[in-house]
Amino acid sequence: ATSPTPVKRAHLEHSPYVSVNYWTPNHDTCVAECRASWILDDEGRKMVWDTFLNGPKPVGYDPTLIPAWTSPTVDAFAGLKLEPWRLRVFPGTVLLGQGGQVLAWQG
Numbered sequence: 001a002t003s004p005t006p007v008k009r010a011h012l013e014h015s016p017y018v019s020v021n022y023w024t025p026n027h028d029t030c031v032a033e034c035r036a037s038w039i040l041d042d043e044g045r046k047m048v049w050d051t052f053l054n055g056p057k058p059v060g061y062d063p064t065l066i067p068a069w070t071s072p073t074v075d076a077f078a079g080l081k082l083e084p085w086r087l088r089v090f091p092g093t094v095l096l097g098q099g100g101q102v103l104a105w106q107g
Helices: 006-014 042-053
Strands: 017-023 029-039 079-090 103-106
Touching: 006 029, 017 079, 029 042, 042 079
Parallel strands: none
Antiparallel strands: 017 029, 029 079, 079 103
């Protein structure tokens, strides 16, 4: 879920590729390199809205916490479809010199 601001629209129009990551306090990280495309139709935005509204913690949240997001069909709300082409899992133990293995997948 995101707002389709002019800057974001221009960025994805120029280059539809994004990196997203997740970090834990013990320094485990996951990175996904993705092709991104807008979800702007009402049915798609409702699906994105419901996914976050009903998702498990820590992913799920009430989208109305964002002041401009009063419903899934307001102009300020959109979704991004992320299609990963490379994934990497980097254990914090590797970073800290304690061993482990970096895992990678590329499609």
